[in-house]
Amino acid sequence: MSKLKMGIIGLGRMGMEHAKHIAANAGQVEALAACALDDGQLAVAKELGFKAVYKDYKEMLDKEDIEAIIVASPTDLHTEMCAYILQHPKKIHIFCEKPLDMNVNDETESMKIYNLVKQADVVFQIGFNRRMDKQYRAAYEQIQEGKIGDPQVVKITSRDPFVISIDLIKRIGGLLVDFTTYDFDMARYMMGSNIKEVYAKGGVLIEPKLKEVDDIDTLALVLEFENGTFGLIDNSRQAVYGYDVRVEVFGSEGMLKVENVNKSAVEYYNKDNAQLKNPLPIFMERYEEAYISEMDSFIQSVKSGTPVVCSIEDVILAQRAAAAGLESLRTGKPVRVNNEF
Amino acid sequence: MSKLKMGIIGLGRMGMEHAKHIAANAGQVEALAACALDDGQLAVAKELGFKAVYKDYKEMLDKEDIEAIIVASPTDLHTEMCAYILQHPKKIHIFCEKPLDMNVNDETESMKIYNLVKQADVVFQIGFNRRMDKQYRAAYEQIQEGKIGDPQVVKITSRDPFVISIDLIKRIGGLLVDFTTYDFDMARYMMGSNIKEVYAKGGVLIEPKLKEVDDIDTLALVLEFENGTFGLIDNSRQAVYGYDVRVEVFGSEGMLKVENVNKSAVEYYNKDNAQLKNPLPIFMERYEEAYISEMDSFIQSVKSGTPVVCSIEDVILAQRAAAAGLESLRTGKPVRVNNEF
Amino acid sequence: MSKLKMGIIGLGRMGMEHAKHIAANAGQVEALAACALDDGQLAVAKELGFKAVYKDYKEMLDKEDIEAIIVASPTDLHTEMCAYILQHPKKIHIFCEKPLDMNVNDETESMKIYNLVKQADVVFQIGFNRRMDKQYRAAYEQIQEGKIGDPQVVKITSRDPFVISIDLIKRIGGLLVDFTTYDFDMARYMMGSNIKEVYAKGGVLIEPKLKEVDDIDTLALVLEFENGTFGLIDNSRQAVYGYDVRVEVFGSEGMLKVENVNKSAVEYYNKDNAQLKNPLPIFMERYEEAYISEMDSFIQSVKSGTPVVCSIEDVILAQRAAAAGLESLRTGKPVRVNNEF
Amino acid sequence: MSKLKMGIIGLGRMGMEHAKHIAANAGQVEALAACALDDGQLAVAKELGFKAVYKDYKEMLDKEDIEAIIVASPTDLHTEMCAYILQHPKKIHIFCEKPLDMNVNDETESMKIYNLVKQADVVFQIGFNRRMDKQYRAAYEQIQEGKIGDPQVVKITSRDPFVISIDLIKRIGGLLVDFTTYDFDMARYMMGSNIKEVYAKGGVLIEPKLKEVDDIDTLALVLEFENGTFGLIDNSRQAVYGYDVRVEVFGSEGMLKVENVNKSAVEYYNKDNAQLKNPLPIFMERYEEAYISEMDSFIQSVKSGTPVVCSIEDVILAQRAAAAGLESLRTGKPVRVNNEF
Incomplete structure (x- = not known):
């Protein structure tokens, strides 16, 4: 099966995490292009193996033959970008970070995306990684x-x-x-x-x-x-x-x-008490594998039409x-x- | 220090538990008298070492020189009995099982007891054993x-x-x-x-x-x-x-x-999984020691004037x-x- | 079934533990007599409910109608006392603390007891409580x-x-x-x-x-x-x-x-680590129930002829x-x- | 700092594990060449990104400018290969899988390597990954x-x-x-x-x-x-x-x-017992990170002269x-x- 041509918008904390995983998944994915405003982030993307980098995501969509895209921009840009991508002449599958829209009290924008997704024949997955x-x-x-x-x-x-x-x-x-x-x-x-x-x-x-x-x-x-x-x-x-x-x-x-995950198996006993290491310091380490799994799952949905894990x-x-x-x-x-x- | 002369009203599940503990506490307590309607329960009380048994608690209060009493009758009798005891000419300390009154929507009876307790110079403790x-x-x-x-x-x-x-x-x-x-x-x-x-x-x-x-x-x-x-x-x-x-x-x-208490330290591993014994089957086993401790604490409050654990x-x-x-x-x-x- | 008339020799740490348990087991046992050299220990035995106390175990055996005896004297007296009891005209069942003889390099004394036990028609149990x-x-x-x-x-x-x-x-x-x-x-x-x-x-x-x-x-x-x-x-x-x-x-x-028993179910987490209470401080607390169970088991063997837990x-x-x-x-x-x- | 030019001999279970890790470590390592007898394994190595593949390790050493090599061949070839590499005109650092020699009863071969290592000015590390x-x-x-x-x-x-x-x-x-x-x-x-x-x-x-x-x-x-x-x-x-x-x-x-590592945090309780998943099925999953760490440590020793973790x-x-x-x-x-x- 041919490799999925992927692009990414946003190379912040979560975006860079996803960028690494798709770059490391050379068997399934062609890391085509990455878009960010920051030169340093773009340089890292190039090092990771992304073929092209852009500062303007619209330009990236026009120039690159992207089949599936990760939207990992700041939350307040999610709906605008998803709307643009869903209305683009090219058919592009979307993995969008959560939430879709910060403005939960007015779901006009979210429902606009909902309607576009329902009309479009694309895979649309949300990054609730814990699933x-x-x-x-x-x-x-x-x-x-x-x-x-x-x-x-x-x-x-x-x-x-x-x-x-x-x-x-x-x-x-x-x-x-x-x-x-x-x-x-x-x-x-x-x-x-x-x-x-x-x-x-x-x-x-x-x-x-x-x-x-x-x-x-x-x-x-x-x-x-x-x-x-x-x-x-x-x-x-x-x-x-x-x-x-x-x-x-x-x-x-x-x-x-499901107990809290603690990757330490070391127990220490002294005259005062029995001690274990504390839980993990932050969610990135806790969900490292889940980030890979959700992306694998998205790629599989695009390739095989299996239902998305999170719609x-x-x-x-x-x-x-x-x-x-x-x-x-x-x-x-x-x-x-x-x-x- | 002289032994506390104790009586008990009610020899059901909790009452019998308390009866056993005060009978076994011969160093601190004189198990003076027990009251219940059931002949079998009264026979057990005698075997446990209670000196006298009664079917009528009022008669018991009149005849026996009781200094402290356990009220472990059915919940719907708690307030009536406590009121009677608190108004008895003898000064009698009370340990009353919880709740004070089932009828939580109308606290007339509970407040009546409250006022009697405030006027009386006695120790009054409630059996919230978990404390x-x-x-x-x-x-x-x-x-x-x-x-x-x-x-x-x-x-x-x-x-x-x-x-x-x-x-x-x-x-x-x-x-x-x-x-x-x-x-x-x-x-x-x-x-x-x-x-x-x-x-x-x-x-x-x-x-x-x-x-x-x-x-x-x-x-x-x-x-x-x-x-x-x-x-x-x-x-x-x-x-x-x-x-x-x-x-x-x-x-x-x-x-x-405070994790659920499981008195088993045995772990069993087979080809399917690792197994531990289930938690305790029922609260009586879980709180066995707490029932003794709350009674010890009540006796101490009577003898030394320390504040009750549960008022x-x-x-x-x-x-x-x-x-x-x-x-x-x-x-x-x-x-x-x-x-x- | 009639109560078993029991005596005890030795009221040190383990002896006193056993004395308490048989005194508390009034349903099954008549705590007939206790023997020790120390007046304080004998006074405690009397308080526990032992009917008679002795300083000379031979005198106790002669005077009291003992059916079963606990040998909890210092280890170096075990074989001498067991031999005497096993040869006594009265038939007396024996629960002897472990080991039978400290002098493990020369088993003359142990084998003498072994032979006496084999000849006698009595129950002989050793206090390996962990069983x-x-x-x-x-x-x-x-x-x-x-x-x-x-x-x-x-x-x-x-x-x-x-x-x-x-x-x-x-x-x-x-x-x-x-x-x-x-x-x-x-x-x-x-x-x-x-x-x-x-x-x-x-x-x-x-x-x-x-x-x-x-x-x-x-x-x-x-x-x-x-x-x-x-x-x-x-x-x-x-x-x-x-x-x-x-x-x-x-x-x-x-x-x-069988993991080490820790009776605490409390876990404490702070910025440094996760802490549990240490294991129990000493064996007496760990085996509290086992001491009772081994005695129950001995009494049952005497009464019903079931094999002893430890021979x-x-x-x-x-x-x-x-x-x-x-x-x-x-x-x-x-x-x-x-x-x- | 320039990338370390690495080669590998042997692409069996452990060899392939190491090959993957050095191929994935593009920031530190140039995956120069791999040697194995099996065509399928060599094809995988090419896919992983190794620039050249060989069936003859001597040819590989001659043709490629290898600075550090992983010896992951069958155990019975370890000493022969290490001896050859250590005597090669090129200075090549060695990471050799354990044990050095199966024939533990006669350490002639092991000591030969020992002496060559002592004479050579190279880093020599053994794959006791657990360290x-x-x-x-x-x-x-x-x-x-x-x-x-x-x-x-x-x-x-x-x-x-x-x-x-x-x-x-x-x-x-x-x-x-x-x-x-x-x-x-x-x-x-x-x-x-x-x-x-x-x-x-x-x-x-x-x-x-x-x-x-x-x-x-x-x-x-x-x-x-x-x-x-x-x-x-x-x-x-x-x-x-x-x-x-x-x-x-x-x-x-x-x-x-250090308790056995169980990557599952899921506990299941039903009417029969409490169940946890079994430990990991095999050592590869248990030590996945350790294989990466030992290789990182080897690369660091080569680059910075820090002592090897296992000599x-x-x-x-x-x-x-x-x-x-x-x-x-x-x-x-x-x-x-x-x-x-």
Whole structure:
């Protein structure tokens, strides 16, 4: 089978991660072109083996024979770029980082993309990488096999190791948009049901500066799913002991727990206590393999027509849950989520 | 120091447990008298070493020189009996099983006891045994020492191994009253703050018969505490793998987890997987030591005047949280808790 | 069934432990008489409920109608006392603490007891309590059920939390006699085969004073069993992190591990690491339940004729393995063990 | 800094692993040439990006400007090839897979290489990859920092998931040579002392065919180190539950355990028990990162002159311990190891 000709827009933290993986996947992919504004990033892309580099993504699309593209630009450019690509005369498959649109309270732009995707005959995948993480995937598959009977309650804890900068929050969204959307998507994925209602309590317990951007650092949510089951999510921007993400699904015939991943197998005992190394310092190391797997999965969907692991509907529903969470925080009331398209 | 002359009312499951412990504590206690309606239970009490047995607790109080009494009768008799004892001419210290009153929606009876306790010069302790469980106690003490900085989020999971009978529910109360009150109390205890608001979602996912008594078997709650921190509780009446109670407190400087207690240290590996024994089958085995510790603590409070581990205020506040939870289930709205007396 | 009339000789650390348990077992046992040299110990025995106390065990045997006796005197008195009891006109069942005789290099005294036991129609049980510990017992039973196929290798680690005093060593024996005999017995028990050969390496790495009594504090052994399988044992007199005993049995179809028992379920995470409490500080707490179980088992053997959990043969074979270990240390060669009687 | 021009001899299981890593390390290495007898393997090497491929390693050395070479040919060719390379007019650094020579009973060939290495001004590293595994490395570093005080006992368990073929054994050596050498090296590494004496017990408990090649499948060893400390090793060719390697170092101030690595964080509870996934199926997955790290370390030694992680002395001392083990099995006696050069 011929190699997939791929391009990438955006070479920031996540973009560079993807760029490395497609450059290293020479058996399946031809790393055709990369686009970024920064000269240093473009130089790295060339070193990684990208044949051409651009500062203008429209020019790249015109000049290069790209079959599939990764949109890893800042979140506020996602919808504009996806819209342009989807309307381009060339047929180009898209892998777009999450979320599709920061502005979860007004989904005009997201629905525009939704409609374009529905009209276009292309593969469109969203980068909710956790769905492809082998730990969650293993739990998901056991649930699908009926190992825990009917799922009844899902519990998700997600904690970042440190508060991200105000500047970054402005570009990628606040806690509910940038961070909790992962958990909303994971909750739907594990429970096999849409979120019907969100009730959120949150506040600023860690970093007072977050109030400047109307954001919070600590969050507790209760979810009700359409099938009558329940979910609990808690988030924090700062776990001093490291990155901490755990998922537990409780069902009529058993329970599946995905414990926080700790790559250390070393135990140390002294006169005071028994010690283990802390969890991983940050999500990049935690999900290293998942980033590769989601890209492999995208390439397979393009080549073989298998359904995408995470669709445009999935991201829009996660964004709607985030919007409901924001409204719940504002109003102090539980908020219904519309899951219709 | 002279031995404490103790009596007990009620020799059911919990009553008999307490009866055994005070009978075995011959160094500190004189097991003076026991009261129950059942002849078989009274025979066991005699065998355990109780000097006298009665079917009428009022007669027992008149005839025996009891200094401290355990009220372990069915929940619906707690307030009536406590009121009688508190108004008895003899000064009698009381250890009363939880909850004080099943009828959490109308606290007339509970407040009557509250007022009697405030007027009387006696020790009055409530049997929230988990406060004296050495696991939770160890976590609690580390929080007090500042080991996790400021607590920000508490998470409690409590799951029973099987649905109790409709008959038993009628006598001891539904999920929120009989079961979640433990968690409300634990949440307050760990966070060092009163519960300000409760939002509850719940339903019948396991045993349809529970609808007959307007009860539920699955529950998810979000709490807000008066100091601005948050809590999540999830409950189930049936974990097929055994009794499962876990508490996690997350703070600015660290996290304390009390994992579910599993008394097995045996690991078995075969070609299929690695296996551990399931958790304990039921709460009696889990809290065996805590039942002894809470009684020791009560005896110490009587003898030395140390503050009780769990006061009348504590149980009333847990009952108010349960009432708020019930109202939240009914109305679909978050409900404020009044913590004033 | 009538209560078993029991007596006890020796009220030191282990003796007092047994005395408490039989005194607390009023349903099955009549705590008839206790013998010790120390007035304080005898006073405690009286408080525990023993009807009579003696300083001379022969007098106790003559005066009291004892049916079963616990021999918990210093090790160097075990054989003399057992011989006397076994030759007493009264038929008296014996539970004797381990080892039977400290002098493992000359088994004249042990074999004298062996012959007396064989002639007498009494129950004779040795206090290798670990056989009745529920953790090892659970592993043992799974091996018996064939869960790991044919056992091939047993690994035992036993470490004490601190070096015991030279005086105590003089009375109870050195590392191989007092401590490793437990492991020899456990190894035979788990593997279902006698020890054929012992090779031992050891030295003084911790406490130089041990050289005064020709003892060691650190020991590593390889065993070969009669059925062609193998064992490894390592011992230390001082694990600074607490008492550490682990057993692992590897077989053709799987592995069973009994991890060190840690009664704490609390995990603490801070910016430095994740911490658990250390293991238990000393064996008394670790085996609390096993001491009760072995006594229950002895009483059952007396009452119902069930085979004893640990026989005179078992202790003599453990002593022979210890003798082989001592010879191996002296000669630097592997030493055969005679398992014939 | 200029790229290191590297070649490789042998593209079997380990050779191909190394070939991939150096091909993927384009920033540091120029993958100049690969040599193998098999056309298919050479085709893969070309695809990986090796500029030239050869069937004759001597021709490759003559024609290509190789600065550093990986010797991953069958074990019985290691010494011949290393000797040729070390005597080649070009100065070529060598990374040679372990062991240096299967024939541990006669070290003529190994010592010939030793002498050539001592005369040559080249880097010579042996592929004991475990030294660079991040788990063992973390333990090693903590020992170096004094975290456990003076090491007193090392325990190593190494079990393969299935018996390798008789053919493979003929080419790579029996249990003690191919497998236990890793443990001898790890034991020396952790304890910081040479092995003074080996006592070995072993047999055929799993695969009777091994007797044809005078090999065994089950092994238990006791080691004494030159500094007076002790070690225990147990090996099996077939753990039905997967690859199992654990290292424990016990010292005067604490203990470090490297538990078996299990990359699954998923726990499953049902009515029967709690289940975890088995350990990894085979060593390749376990040590994936260690293979990269040892190669990075070799490249760094070549470029910067840092000492190699595993030297010619290290491998010869591990081979001498294996020879001692074989003699101990033959004679039934403990055998001294000569650690002089």
